[in-house]
Amino acid sequence: MSADVHPAAADLVVDIEAQSGLRRLNLREVWVYRELLYFLAWRDVKVRYKQTVLGAAWAILQPVMTMGIFAIFLGRLAHVPSDGLPYPLFSFAGLVPWTYFATAVTGGALSIVGSQQLISKVYFPRLLIPLAAAVTPLVDFAISMVTLVALLWWYHVVPGAAIVWMPLLVLLALATAFAVSLWLSTLTVSYRDVRHIVPFFMQFWMFATPVAYPASLVPSQWRALYGLNPMAGVVEGFRWALVGGPAPGPIIFASTAVVAVLLVTGLMFFRRAEGTFADLI
Amino acid sequence: MSDIAIRVEHLAKRYSIGEAVVPYRTLRDTMASFVRSSFTRTPPDQRAHIWALDDVSCEITRGEVVGLIGGNGAGKSTLLKILSRITTPTRGRARIIGRVGSLLEVGTGFHPELTGRENIFLNGAILGMTRREIARKFDDIVAFAEVDRFIDTAVKYYSSGMYVRLAFAVAAHLEPEILIVDEVLSVGDARFQQKCLGKMDDVAKSGRTVLFVTHNMAAVQRLATSAILLERGKLIGSGAVRPMVARYLGGHSHAGYTAARRTGKPQVLESYLIDQAGRPVARPLNTDTFGFHIRFVLPEARSGVRVGIGVLAADGTVVFTSGTDDVSLDVPAEAGEFDARVMVPGDTLLAGDYHLALCVWDSSSSDIFDLQEPALSFSLEYGPSVIYNRGEGRKGFVNIPCAWSVSPVPTLIGRS
Numbered sequence: 272m273s274a275d276v277h278p279a280a281a282d283l284v285v286d287i288e289a290q291s292g293l294r295r296l297n298l299r300e301v302w303v304y305r306e307l308l309y310f311l312a313w314r315d316v317k318v319r320y321k322q323t324v325l326g327a328a329w330a331i332l333q334p335v336m337t338m339g340i341f342a343i344f345l346g347r348l349a350h351v352p353s354d355g356l357p358y359p360l361f362s363f364a365g366l367v368p369w370t371y372f373a374t375a376v377t378g379g380a381l382s383i384v385g386s387q388q389l390i391s392k393v394y395f396p397r398l399l400i401p402l403a404a405a406v407t408p409l410v411d412f413a414i415s416m417v418t419l420v421a422l423l424w425w426y427h428v429v430p431g432a433a434i435v436w437m438p439l440l441v442l443l444a445l446a447t448a449f450a451v452s453l454w455l456s457t458l459t460v461s462y463r464d465v466r467h468i469v470p471f472f473m474q475f476w477m478f479a480t481p482v483a484y485p486a487s488l489v490p491s492q493w494r495a496l497y498g499l500n501p502m503a504g505v506v507e508g509f510r511w512a513l514v515g516g517p518a519p520g521p522i523i524f525a526s527t528a529v530v531a532v533l534l535v536t537g538l539m540f541f542r543r544a545e546g547t548f549a550d551l552i
Numbered sequence: 553m554s555d556i557a558i559r560v561e562h563l564a565k566r567y568s569i570g571e572a573v574v575p576y577r578t579l580r581d582t583m584a585s586f587v588r589s590s591f592t593r594t595p596p597d598q599r600a601h602i603w604a605l606d607d608v609s610c611e612i613t614r615g616e617v618v619g620l621i622g623g624n625g626a627g628k629s630t631l632l633k634i635l636s637r638i639t640t641p642t643r644g645r646a647r648i649i650g651r652v653g654s655l656l657e658v659g660t661g662f663h664p665e666l667t668g669r670e671n672i673f674l675n676g677a678i679l680g681m682t683r684r685e686i687a688r689k690f691d692d693i694v695a696f697a698e699v700d701r702f703i704d705t706a707v708k709y710y711s712s713g714m715y716v717r718l719a720f721a722v723a724a725h726l727e728p729e730i731l732i733v734d735e736v737l738s739v740g741d742a743r744f745q746q747k748c749l750g751k752m753d754d755v756a757k758s759g760r761t762v763l764f765v766t767h768n769m770a771a772v773q774r775l776a777t778s779a780i781l782l783e784r785g786k787l788i789g790s791g792a793v794r795p796m797v798a799r800y801l802g803g804h805s806h807a808g809y810t811a812a813r814r815t816g817k818p819q820v821l822e823s824y825l826i827d828q829a830g831r832p833v834a835r836p837l838n839t840d841t842f843g844f845h846i847r848f849v850l851p852e853a854r855s856g857v858r859v860g861i862g863v864l865a866a867d868g869t870v871v872f873t874s875g876t877d878d879v880s881l882d883v884p885a886e887a888g889e890f891d892a893r894v895m896v897p898g899d900t901l902l903a904g905d906y907h908l909a910l911c912v913w914d915s916s917s918s919d920i921f922d923l924q925e926p927a928l929s930f931s932l933e934y935g936p937s938v939i940y941n942r943g944e945g946r947k948g949f950v951n952i953p954c955a956w957s958v959s960p961v962p963t964l965i966g967r968s
Binding site for chain 2: 283284285286287288289306307309310313314317318321388389390391392393394395546547549550
């Protein structure tokens with residue numbers, strides 16, 4: 272076989288074969304195309320801020336308004352406990368990672384169907400599409416982090432040493448959003464009604480996550496089971512790293528394990544389906 | 553054998569026809585049918601299938617420029633999509649050796665809200681260029697596209713011509729070892745098309761491998777060094793361009809032409825051969841005046857539409873072309889169906905087999921609305937020529953009344 276290979280192109284051999292079973296993940300190829308990931312995310316950010324009148328203000332307004340509603344109805348009227356923190360700060364510290372996650376998953380679920388034009392006309396590792404959808408909302412996330420810092424200053428809360436865990440928690444949020452998007456975006460290609468289920472699903476998921484209430488409300492014998500919701504670990508950990516309070520404990524380990532499983536199965540599912548994306552969308 | 557760029561072995565692609573009609577399912581339907589099938593005994597998959605590509609094998613040598621030809625539904629696009637890795641084959645395999653650039657559409661990924669400059673970088677990255685590579689070629693791309701004044705304007709404000717020029721300019725500066733091109737040359741104005749053909753010539757001359765699809769038999773003959781002919785998903789033949797073009801044209805010989813469907817654009821609906829009196833005729837004499845009846849439709853009022861014909865020899869050589877603009881005839885601008893008649897004077901073509909190409913285009917933008925090549929095929933019988941007393945067995949395509957004279961060479965006095 273090697274006699275056939277042009278010496279200058281020996282390393283650029285592409286084999287195209289009928290697909291059977293699981294496919295190699297080929298992360299090396301994703302790395303080769305890393306600049307495209309940058310451009311796809313850059314495009315989405317650019318277009319988002321060009322098209323909306325409020326632009327960056329929206330990234331601040333959305334969680335701030337939700338916080339206001341939570342503070343009035345849940346904090347003041349329902350007296351939901353907040354681990355000894357001022358309720359607005361408590362809920363906002365939960366809303367920042369949750370809003371990132373919800374935006375990333377909602378966008379991610381539609382990312383493959385929305386990229387029909389690209390997918391049917393040009394080749395690149397399809398994994399870049401849900402990956403870009405998970406990365407892009409980090410810009411909004413960064414903006415709302417600034418708001419959160421302002422809120423900390425307002426309530427005279429100084430983060431402790433636990434803040435060093437913050438990058439890892441953001442990474443866990445990113446991995447969760449990416450893993451869920453892998454599943455949902457692939458399902459959306461074959462089943463178009465999935466897109467209608469997603470908003471309901473996200474709403475349901477938010478109530479199963481300690482955004483508006485503390486995880487300490489959950490009886491301790493159920494705490495580990497509760498951690499099977501990976502966002503429970505992320506949100507609880509995020510709040511702990513930033514404003515203190517009880518350390519998340521076993522929840523975070525359960526969450527990380529679930530994300531790892533979701534991610535690996537999601538990648539396998541996605542890789543298996545991607546060969547026919549162009550035929551279905 | 554030693555220098556293969558693309559090797560295709562028993563490649564096949566199956567689409568289920570159900571997919572073409574209902575491309576996606578709903579989760580609800582799937583669940584419902586799952587429940588239903590648990591109680592009834594229906595075979596799991598009764599959907600009809602179509603083999604868009606059926607056991608195709610071929611090899612393309614490095615440096616070859618290969619024209620991929622075939623009728624509608626021949627599998628040309630499917631083959632390009634598989635080789636571009638956009639979709640996976642159902643069976644078989646292919647191996648590509650070298651950096652591939654594929655161009656199935658111009659302007660893939662262009663975003664209307666972004667400026668020309670931003671789109672150059674985005675589109676370049678999508679086509680597989682690195683940021684440094686794009687930055688290095690940026691000025692060339694802008695110059696090629698002739699959009700320098702508008703480079704920082706959002707492309708949604710571009711004219712369609714500017715848009716296409718910019719999109720093609722980015723693609724043209726891709727430097728792959730193997731270039732895969734779908735029918736992209738049928739866009740843009742005539743001058744820009746010439747520029748694009750020139751660019752493809754350059755690519756071919758630089759020793760790179762090109763595989764391109766076209767319906768334009770003249771373009772295949774001009775650009776390609778070899779051709780692959782597909783019909784209904786099967787490989788009919790591959791090799792030298794002329795015989796492949798001749799087989800393609802011969803395989804599509806119909807006495808008359810009727811449009812398969814309405815495209816919604818200006819198009820020819822039907823065409824057939826007529827005699828001098830306008831009656832349908834099967835095999836006219838080459839010495840009689842004959843012509844073509846062409847019924848075309850303008851779905852909406854539009855000025856500047858032109859109708860033209862091209863007469864091709866059996867091997868695809870263009871013998872002559874003629875259009876309404878040659879005689880400054882304006883096609884009516886209102887919507888409706890019209891009959892055109894074009895007459896060819898007797899005693900101009902030699903007896904033989906010919907194909908007719910039909911074209912409807914826009915005179916200002918040169919956009920082609922409808923191109924049928926070949927629309928129909930016809931034969932001219934030998935008739936008694938007034939030009940030549942020996943009509944049969946002549947070489948070439950045309951009868952030309954040439955003037956001849958023969959006179960003795962004058963002998964100078966004193967010369968021995």
